[in-house]
Every structure is written in structure tokens, then in C-alpha cells.
Amino acid sequence: MKKGFTGGVILTALLLGTGWSASAQGYRIEATLTGLKDTSCILGHYSYSNKQFFAKDTARADASGRMVFEGNTPLPGGLYLVLLPGQRRWVELVYSGQETRFSFQTDTSNIVKNMVVKGSQENQLFYTYQNELRRIMEGVESLNREKAAGGANAAASDQKIADAQKQFTDYQRKFLIDNAGTFTGKLLKASIEPEIPPAPKLPNGKSDSVWVFNYYKAHYWDGFDFSDDRLLRTPFMLPKLERYMKELVVQVPDSIIRDADALIKKAAANKDMKSYIIFYVTSEYENAKIVGTEGVFVHMAEKYYLSGEMGVSEDGRRRIAERVNSMKPLLVNKIIPNLTISDTLRKPLSIHGIKADYTVLFFYSPTCGHCKEAAPKLKEFYDKNKATGVKVLAIATEQSPEEWKKYISTYKLGELLHGYDYANQTDYRTQYDVFSTPTIYVLDKNKKIIARRMPIEQLDDFYNFYRKNKEATATPAKTATTGVSKSGK
Numbered sequence: 001m002k003k004g005f006t007g008g009v010i011l012t013a014l015l016l017g018t019g020w021s022a023s024a025q026g027y028r029i030e031a032t033l034t035g036l037k038d039t040s041c042i043l044g045h046y047s048y049s050n051k052q053f054f055a056k057d058t059a060r061a062d063a064s065g066r067m068v069f070e071g072n073t074p075l076p077g078g079l080y081l082v083l084l085p086g087q088r089r090w091v092e093l094v095y096s097g098q099e100t101r102f103s104f105q106t107d108t109s110n111i112v113k114n115m116v117v118k119g120s121q122e123n124q125l126f127y128t129y130q131n132e133l134r135r136i137m138e139g140v141e142s143l144n145r146e147k148a149a150g151g152a153n154a155a156a157s158d159q160k161i162a163d164a165q166k167q168f169t170d171y172q173r174k175f176l177i178d179n180a181g182t183f184t185g186k187l188l189k190a191s192i193e194p195e196i197p198p199a200p201k202l203p204n205g206k207s208d209s210v211w212v213f214n215y216y217k218a219h220y221w222d223g224f225d226f227s228d229d230r231l232l233r234t235p236f237m238l239p240k241l242e243r244y245m246k247e248l249v250v251q252v253p254d255s256i257i258r259d260a261d262a263l264i265k266k267a268a269a270n271k272d273m274k275s276y277i278i279f280y281v282t283s284e285y286e287n288a289k290i291v292g293t294e295g296v297f298v299h300m301a302e303k304y305y306l307s308g309e310m311g312v313s314e315d316g317r318r319r320i321a322e323r324v325n326s327m328k329p330l331l332v333n334k335i336i337p338n339l340t341i342s343d344t345l346r347k348p349l350s351i352h353g354i355k356a357d358y359t360v361l362f363f364y365s366p367t368c369g370h371c372k373e374a375a376p377k378l379k380e381f382y383d384k385n386k387a388t389g390v391k392v393l394a395i396a397t398e399q400s401p402e403e404w405k406k407y408i409s410t411y412k413l414g415e416l417l418h419g420y421d422y423a424n425q426t427d428y429r430t431q432y433d434v435f436s437t438p439t440i441y442v443l444d445k446n447k448k449i450i451a452r453r454m455p456i457e458q459l460d461d462f463y464n465f466y467r468k469n470k471e472a473t474a475t476p477a478k479t480a481t482t483g484v485s486k487s488g489k
Contacts (some may be wrong), residue, residue, distance in 0.1 A: 025489070026072040028101040029093070031082060036065040037106030039085045043069045045078040045095070045233045048276055053081070054233075078233025079187060084108065094122040095232065096183040125184045129175055136168045186225050190236045194219040208266035217248045221266065229272035242281055253295040253332075260296070261303075278304045286323070291462065292332040293452045298324050319361070326433045332356075332449050336441065339426065341395065341419035344405060349393075349419050354448050357389030358467065360459070361441040362416075363434045366399045366407035371438050374456040381460050382416060388467060393417040397428045397437060442466075 029043065056075060059067035069082075077097035081090040091111055095103070102119030106112075110398040114352040117123040140161055179185040191324065196215055198300070199207040224231070224240070231237055249259045260281045267273040272283040285296035301324045304310045306317060329337060340350040340372045351361065362378055364371040382392050394416050396404040404420050407413075432441075433452075440459060442451040451462055 004483055008470070012202075013396045025100055027070065027095075029069040030103035031059070031061075031067050031069070031091070032103075032105040033061060033065040033067075033082075033084070033091070033108055034106070034114075036061045037063045037082065039083050041067060041085070042083040042087075043080060044083070045076070046235050048232050048238070058082075076233060077183065077230035079235065081311070086106050092126075092138055094120070094126045094184050094187065096122050099123075122182060122184045125179055125182060129184070129188065133168065133349050136164050136171075163376060167202060183228075183230060186228060186231065186461070187234060189223040190225070190231055190234070192223050194222055213248075213287075217244075220244055221263075226267040226273050227269045229270050232272060232276055236279075239275075241277065245281065245284065251290045251293060253293055253299070256281075256293060256296045257299050260300070264304075275310065280311055288453075291454060291458075292450065294327055295331045298328050298331065326430050330433050330441075330449065330452060332452060334449055336443060336447050337431065338447075339395075339419075339432075341421050341426070344408070344418055345419075346422065349417065351393065351443075354391055354393060354417065356391040357445045358391070358463065359443040359447065360390060360392045360463075361443065362392060362394040363397050363428060363432060363437060363439040363441075364394060364407075365437045366371070366396055366403040368437045371407075372411075374438050375407070375413065377456045377459075378416075379413055381463075384460065385463060386415070390463065391417060394420055395419045395428075397434055 013479075023222070031041070033041075035381050038061065040058055040060045043057040044053050057069045057071055059069045061067040075095060075097070077095055080093040080095045082093065083090050089108070089111075091104070091106065099120045099122055102117065102123065104115060104117045104120075104123065104270060106116065107114040112127065112134055115127045115131075117127060143157050143161050143164070149155060152454070172188075176189055176192075193215060195382050196219075199209070199212045199215075202208050204460075220240075221244075244263075245256070245260070249256055257369055260277075264274055264277050267277055282297060284298040285293055285300070287299070288294045301320050305312055305320050306324065312320070313439070336351060338350055339354040340348055343349045351359070360381075362374075364374070378392065382390070394408075394413060395417070396407070401420060401422065408416075408418055433439070438456065440451075440454040440456060441449055442454055442463060445452050450466060454462060455465075
């Protein structure tokens with residue numbers, strides 16, 4: 001695959017340069033971990049992306065397992081980890097940014113059960129909650145083992161399990177009410193799913209599943225405090241955001257844009273939270289994984305980056321603007337700009353001059369490895385579907401005429417339409433958004449784009465789904481126009 005600039009890298013650099021806020025004081029965290037001696041541990045927090053661990057300090061345990069993390073540099077609030085040697089086990093710490101000096105002691109054989117904290121109400125609450133959860137879960141596991149072994153009445157065991165689960169739900173609800181003003185309370189509330197009341201019944205007596213979905217989506221963020229950027233440094237933000245945007249939002253540009261803007265508005269009071277959501281949505285749809293959603297990137301770039309609402313460097317703004325200018329004329333439902341090139345006999349050939357119900361544009365480089373792998377799949381697609389009114393125009397974006405013709409011959413693509421710019425006047429990157437090869441567009445009979453950057457592996461399924469759906473929706477209209485009933489009367 002031949003690649004050019006990938007905007008996700010640019011946006012990542014822009015995010016990392018925005019200067020996320022932190023507390024204006026130092027810290028001192030004393031730890032005693034029984035079971036460790038003469039070894040080092042790392043203190044750090046969850047990253048914004050959950051894919052990295054941000055190390056902030058290192059301390060060495062003495063012979064008794066005691067160590068001190070200390071510094072004058074402020075630590076931003078969040079959920080922190082003390083990574084033990086080997087980095088497969090850790091201690092979680094709630095760091096609010098207010099309790100900057102505290103100590104804890106525990107045993108590495110059972111970190112949660114043996115935890116004792118001094119000087120931090122947040123961590124005392126956190127581990128009280130964790131231990132109550134542990135106690136109830138151990139009871140449920142014991143009941144499940146007893147039930148599986150046949151040592152108890154199944155119905156009685158199920159009732160005991162249900163009672164235990166209700167006990168924890170009641171405890172959890174009371175805990176959150178009693179500790180609503182703490183960062184620990186915010187952490188736990190952010191991780192809880194919304195409670196869904198009984199759904200109304202449909203005329204057929206079944207529960208209204210659409211109502212359930214809409215209620216769940218509408219209340220999904222109820223427990224999340226968008227004004228508190230400390231939640232960015234926890235394991236909750238990214239999975240929650242990803243689930244919302246990918247599973248609860250309809251994946252068409254208008255819906256994504258509407259819901260993304262509404263979510264950004266919720267975070268308007270906190271610069272870091274707002275910036276993170278803008279960055280996430282923009283980068284997610286720059287190289288969209290779902291066909292036809294690239295318009296979201298254009299919207300986000302224009303509304304938040306190019307408008308000046310998101311601070312970026314002049315160079316960054318210039319590169320984003322170039323990307324937008326390249327993509328905007330080539331979004332789904334736009335008529336693709338015409339291109340006149342030459343066929344293998346040096347005769348003019350234009351995109352708009354192709355007479356076909358559907359046209360597939362295959363931009364490629366004859367020496368590109370991925371393009372060579374795609375060639376047999378492209379031929380297979382054409383052989384299977386050519387009777388349905390589709391034509392394929394394969395356009396070589398670089399190399400020599402000799403390499404171009406060799407590619408056609410090697411992969412037996414003679415039945416396809418082929419184009420080459422002998423004058424070398426076409427900038428495929430900026431004019432057709434070909435930043436990597438192969439790049440595939442699917443056009444309707446009017447040369448309107450119905451899919452862009454389509455993976456060759458999905459081309460056949462997409463084409464036939466779209467074509468059959470189009471035919472199915474067009475049939476009633478045709479019948480109504482003629483005034484002829486299905487029975488012929």
C-alpha cells in the first residue's frame with residue numbers, strides 16, 4: 001500500500017500540545033507493600049486513550065516494602081496505578097488533586113482485602129466500596145458453585161443470588177447518594193449503566209424495544225460529570241465514548257454530527273473535556289471505518305478546528321484545511337469531478353463519459369503490493385457482476401506506461417476500462433483524495449458517489465446490497481406510474 005499523510009497523526013500531535021490542566025501543588029504518597037523488597041514500582045495514571053500508561057514517578061521499595069513517591073511537580077487528578085514489578089499487577093489509587101499527601105499499606109497477596117489508607121478519605125471510600133463488592137461477589141460465586149455441584153435447591157440458590165445482587169445494588173445506590181460530592185463517587189457513578197424502567201407495551205402485548213433503546217441512549221450520560229476533566233484520566237471515558245458513538249448513534253453523517261455536537265455542548269464548561277471529545281470524533285471519522293461517514297470529519301474540522309475554536313498551529317490548520325479541501329467535493333452523494341485520461345490506445349476516456357448503471361473507479365499504482373493483491377479480487381468482482389450494468393475503470397496513478405500495461409496483462413484485466421494520464425497533469429491526492437492505493441469509489445448512473453474508499457474485500461457485498469435495495473425500492477414507484485396492478489388488470 002502506498003500512503004501519504006495521515007491526518008490522525010496530526011490530530012494526535014495537536015491534542016498532546018494543548019496543555020492539559022493539573023493541580024498547582026506537589027505530592028507525597030507513602031506506600032508499604034508487604035511482599036516486596038529491594039525493587040522499584042512505577043506511579044502513573046490511565047491515559048486519555050486507555051491505550052497507554054502515563055508514568056509520573058518511580059520509587060524503590062526497601063527491605064520492608066516501604067517506598068515514597070514524592071515531587072514538587074503537580075499531578076493531575078485521576079485514577080492512578082502503582083505498577084508492581086513485571087507490570088502485571090497494580091494498586092489503584094484515587095488521586096483527587098486535593099489530597100496530595102497520604103499513605104497506604106497492603107499485602108501483595110490480596111491487595112484490596114488488606115488495604116489500609118491514612119490521610120485520604122477518597123481512597124478509604126474507594127476501598128470500602130471495593131471490599132463490599134468483593135464480599136458480595138465471593139458469596140455469589142460460592143452459591144453458584146453450590147448450585148453447580150447439585151448441593152442445593154436450584155430455585156432457592158437462584159433466589160439467594162438475586163437477593164445478593166439486590167443487596168449490592170441497594171448498597172451501591174446509598175453509597176453514591178452519601179458520597180455524591182467526592183471524586184470517588186463521581187468515578188463510580190460514571191461507570192454505572194442507566195437503570196431502565198419497565199417499557200410500555202405494544203398492541204401485541206410485547207415490550208417496546210425501541211422505547212427501551214431510546215430511553216437508554218437518552219440517559220446514557222446521566223451519571224457522567226462533563227465538567228470534571230479528572231475523569232479523562234480514568235478507564236471509563238474512552239470505552240463509554242466509543243460505545244455511545246459506535247453503538248448508540250446511527251452511523252450516517254447527519255446523525256453522527258447531530259449527536260457529536262450535542263455531546264460537545266454538554267462538555268462546553270470544561271476545556272479539556274470538550275477538546276478531548278472533539279479530537280476523538282474528528283480523528284475517528286477522518287479515516288472512517290464505515291462507508292460514507294467521512295463527512296463527519298469535514299464538519300468537525302470546519303466547525304471546531306478551522307473556525308479557531310480549537311487552538312492549533314498555523315501549520316496544523318493549513319494541513320487540516322488541505323485535507324478538507326481534498327475530501328469535501330468527494331463525499332457520498334456528491335457528483336464526482338470529471339477526469340479525462342487516455343486508454344491503452346491513447347484515446348480520450350472520461351469518467352462522466354462512461355455509460356453504465358454503476359461505475360467502479362479503481363485508483364492504483366501498478367507496482368503497489370496491495371494493488372497486486374487486489375487485482376484478482378477486482379477481476380472476480382467484474383466477472384461476477386458485469387451483467388448487472390456495472391463497469392470498472394482502473395486508473396493508474398503513477399509509474400510508467402509500460403508498468404501500467406504490464407499490470408493489465410499480468411492480471412488479465414483486459415475487459416475492464418483502463419486509464420492513464422500521459423501528460424502527468426492530474427494530482428490524484430488532492431483531486432481524488434488518493435492518499436493510499438488502491439482507492440475505490442462506487443458511482444451511480446449519474447456519477448454520484450455512493451461509496452468512497454471502499455475496501456476491495458467489501459466491494460461485492462456492498463454493490464449487490466445497494467443495487468438490490470435500490471431495485472426493490474424503485475419497483476413500487478414504477479408500478480404506480482404505469483397504473484398497472486400486479487394481477488395485470
